[in-house]
Amino acid sequence: MKTEEAAAPAVACSSAALAVHRQINRTTTPYPRDSSVVARFEYWAARRPHATAAVQEDRTLTYRELDRLANGLARELGEDGVGLGTAVAVCVARSPEMLVALLGVLKCGGTYVPVDPLWPDERLRAVLSDAGCTRVLSDRPGTLAQRLEGTGCRVLEVMERTLVPLDTGPECPAGPESVACINFTSGSTGRAKGVPILHRGIVRLVHGASYGPLDENSHVLQVTPVTFDIATWEIWAALLNGGTSVMYPAEFVQLSHLERVIKAGRVTILLLTTALFNSVVDEAPEALETVATITSGGEAHSHRHMTKAVRTYGSGRVVNLYGPTECTCIATYYPVDEPPRPDVPLPIGRPIQNTRLYVLADDARRLCEPGETGEICLAGDGLAVGYLGRPDLTEAAFVHRDIGGVPERLYRTGDMGRLLPGGDVVFEGRRDDQVKINGFRIELGEITHHLNSHPLVKQSCVAVHDNRGDKSLVAFVVPTGPDASPDGFREHLVAKLPRYMVPAQIHLCERFPLTSNGKIDRRALLTAHSSPAPSGEFIR
Numbered sequence: 001m002k003t004e005e006a007a008a009p010a011v012a013c014s015s016a017a018l019a020v021h022r023q024i025n026r027t028t029t030p031y032p033r034d035s036s037v038v039a040r041f042e043y044w045a046a047r048r049p050h051a052t053a054a055v056q057e058d059r060t061l062t063y064r065e066l067d068r069l070a071n072g073l074a075r076e077l078g079e080d081g082v083g084l085g086t087a088v089a090v091c092v093a094r095s096p097e098m099l100v101a102l103l104g105v106l107k108c109g110g111t112y113v114p115v116d117p118l119w120p121d122e123r124l125r126a127v128l129s130d131a132g133c134t135r136v137l138s139d140r141p142g143t144l145a146q147r148l149e150g151t152g153c154r155v156l157e158v159m160e161r162t163l164v165p166l167d168t169g170p171e172c173p174a175g176p177e178s179v180a181c182i183n184f185t186s187g188s189t190g191r192a193k194g195v196p197i198l199h200r201g202i203v204r205l206v207h208g209a210s211y212g213p214l215d216e217n218s219h220v221l222q223v224t225p226v227t228f229d230i231a232t233w234e235i236w237a238a239l240l241n242g243g244t245s246v247m248y249p250a251e252f253v254q255l256s257h258l259e260r261v262i263k264a265g266r267v268t269i270l271l272l273t274t275a276l277f278n279s280v281v282d283e284a285p286e287a288l289e290t291v292a293t294i295t296s297g298g299e300a301h302s303h304r305h306m307t308k309a310v311r312t313y314g315s316g317r318v319v320n321l322y323g324p325t326e327c328t329c330i331a332t333y334y335p336v337d338e339p340p341r342p343d344v345p346l347p348i349g350r351p352i353q354n355t356r357l358y359v360l361a362d363d364a365r366r367l368c369e370p371g372e373t374g375e376i377c378l379a380g381d382g383l384a385v386g387y388l389g390r391p392d393l394t395e396a397a398f399v400h401r402d403i404g405g406v407p408e409r410l411y412r413t414g415d416m417g418r419l420l421p422g423g424d425v426v427f428e429g430r431r432d433d434q435v436k437i438n439g440f441r442i443e444l445g446e447i448t449h450h451l452n453s454h455p456l457v458k459q460s461c462v463a464v465h466d467n468r469g470d471k472s473l474v475a476f477v478v479p480t481g482p483d484a485s486p487d488g489f490r491e492h493l494v495a496k497l498p499r500y501m502v503p504a505q506i507h508l509c510e511r512f513p514l515t516s517n518g519k520i521d522r523r524a525l526l527t528a529h530s531s532p533a534p535s536g537e538f539i540r
Contacts (some may be wrong), residue, residue, distance in 0.1 A: 008400035008407050010142060011360065013367035018404045020370050021358055024423045029353040031207035033381065036199040037180050037236065038172045039107050042067065044242040046218060052095045053239060055265055056247040061096045066103070071169030073104030073158065078170040082135070084109035087182065089128055089136040090226065091115045091144060092158055094247055098226060098236065101137045101158045111196070113182045114226040120495050121147055123192065127184050128240045129152055130194055130388060176200035177346045183229050183325050184500065186443040194388030197232065201328035204381040209375060211319050211333035212269050212293035216242035221262060221270035222247040227539040229325040230271055230298070230439065255280060259287035269293040271321065273439030278305045285312050297321030297330070298439030299471070300427060301346050303502060307339040321360060322348035322427065325441070326397070326411045328382040331355055334424060347415070347424040355380040356408070359419055364399060364412055368419065373428055376417045377410040435464050439470050440500045447503065450496045456484040462503060463522040473503040476525050478511060
């Protein structure tokens with residue numbers, strides 16, 4: 001890496017541009033940089049053995065109990081051959097057992113790979129194959145074993161009755177630069193991309209947090225699926241700070257139940273996807289009235305919802321967050337202390353602790369001036385190692401640059417933004433067809449790839465319909481003949497993609513309108529088919 005950094009191209013920059021970037025990048029904060037996730041958890045297990053580590057309705061686990069159960073599972077996994085860098089899939093519902101599974105894998109040096117039982121077989125098998133998993137920890141072993149027959153993956157049961165606590169587990173060989181987990185995100189080629197996240201990236205994410213207080217008094221809500229990168233923050237923000245993980249008990253969120261969980265669990269800080277945040281603010285604002293720090297992110301916020309939130313909860317409580325999986329979930333923060341102006345975009349703010357941000361132009365070779373739009377590039381201890389088994393993608397997205405005499409390894413996010421005069425960053429869209437829907441990162445190209453593989457599809461495209469901040473996917477298909485139907489295309493996609501990637505509407509078209517430069521005019525298609533349809537319903 002030193003050779004690459006020494007040969008890094010120098011970024012052209014004016015003194016003014018360099019000065020403002022240096023100002024916002026003064027983010028170095030002391031934290032246990034040389035510790036692993038396991039070491040930080042065990043630190044708190046030894047210091048606060050009787051404190052509550054996790055609570056889910058009437059179930060609680062102390063740090064000592066969670067540590068002993070994870071030790072037992074780690075010993076079992078170690079005896080089964082799991083060691084440093086071994087990828088183990090985790091398919092366990094949100095529960096204390098899920099935490100045991102994650103810690104058990106990490107304690108023997110392994111890498112956990114969260115998977116979702118609702119994924120279609122094709123996607124599930126592809127993720128396990130790409131990650132090199134030969135073991136899956138599951139609380140539904142029979143059903144999963146049938147689905148994975150012939151893959152070479154063994155399903156190991158993880159349930160309350162099967163766990164055996166031990167006072168000591170195997171000595172953990174993992175260090176700060178070992179891979180803790182692999183998160184899979186949508187890929188434009190039709191196959192999900194694996195993003196290996198380092199122990200150091202997770203430790204950096206939750207220590208000395210600039211976006212809100214995290215310590216042994218924190219009660220952190222855990223409500224998102226473990227396959228979603230926000231769960232990385234939810235889980236470890238509590239367990240690596242001696243706090244309590246307050247686990248929502250059901251798979252799908254009901255706002256009335258969410259309020260009960262938040263108040264019964266005395267939640268002090270949470271991170272809601274933009275879509276869930278909007279729903280709570282609109283329909284059940286009282287659910288968050290006792291939460292000290294309300295953070296939200298995943299996609300652009302509407303001024304209407306942020307204005308209502310600030311007026312409802314007051315100054316100093318609402319924080320807008322931004323960050324890709326490749327930077328371990330969170331990269332920037334912006335405290336929303338007053339209602340945002342409707343004529344000014346809501347900033348994503350400044351980089352969080354031990355993270356740096358640059359706005360670059362000209363193929364990431366020139367530093368943008370304040371007010372100039374460029375690509376948001378990130379650096380620091382949160383960066384992933386690249387993309388699993390995809391050196392071509394890694395080389396394109398993770399680059400080395402010399403910025404004002406300082407060598408940096410940068411992640412090119414593909415997000416466009418600009419620096420305001422005061423130093424905050426404003427998000428200004430994408431340079432490709434990646435979108436965020438309900439917090440999930442989706443490559444539209446992955447959906448069209450699978451649509452185009454259907455024998456009755458001549459041409460397809462996917463767009464996003466935005467109804468005052470309520471976003472949904474809409475697909476348009478030029479069929480090969482009269483036998484094609486939206487229902488048939490839907491069944492085809494459901495068998496290949498997670499539900500959140502299946503368009504809410506599918507329209508059949510005779511041809512696609514084109515823009516003046518010969519590209520498909522998605523705006524014209526959305527306008528021509530603008531009649532609303534209930535979510536999940538397909539119309540012709």
